[in-house]
Amino acid sequence: xxxxxxxxxxxxxxxxxxxxxxxxxxxxxxxxxxxxxxxxxxxxxxxxxxxxxxxxxxxxxxxxxxxxxxxxxxxxxxxxxxxxxxxxxxxxxxxxxxxxxxxxxxxxxxxxxxxxxxxxxxxxxxxx
Numbered sequence: 001x002x003x004x005x006x007x008x009x010x011x012x013x014x015x016x017x018x019x020x021x022x023x024x025x026x027x028x029x030x031x032x033x034x035x036x037x038x039x040x041x042x043x044x045x046x047x048x049x050x051x052x053x054x055x056x057x058x059x060x061x062x063x064x065x066x067x068x069x070x071x072x073x074x075x076x077x078x079x080x081x082x083x084x085x086x087x088x089x090x091x092x093x094x095x096x097x098x099x100x101x102x103x104x105x106x107x108x109x110x111x112x113x114x115x116x117x118x119x120x121x122x123x124x125x126x127x128x
Contacts, residue, residue, distance in 0.1 A: 001041045012039055045073040046080075046112045069088035073108050076121060080114040092124050 078087035
């Protein structure tokens, strides 16, 4: 997530050193089909800003991962809004291997007007 106006320019410079070029809002590389995206902040999941962000410090910099609960919400947002089944499976995998706040996910799902799809997630989560 871009946090300041100068971030995009710095990203462009650093990524260019290792062969990435900016195309529209993405960065692409000739040696991979993958692309990088650095959306503008603030960080949000669906229509709700993320309020708790962890920080992990490494010699190379700081990583700010989503909590498992927010990660599930992020994956469910793709399932809710684009019917992305792979994102549903990812949400289930994260929820099965981490402690999440299912009540918060349900509250958020209600705000996203997606309770029927939340029920599908909850059912899939309970399945063997």
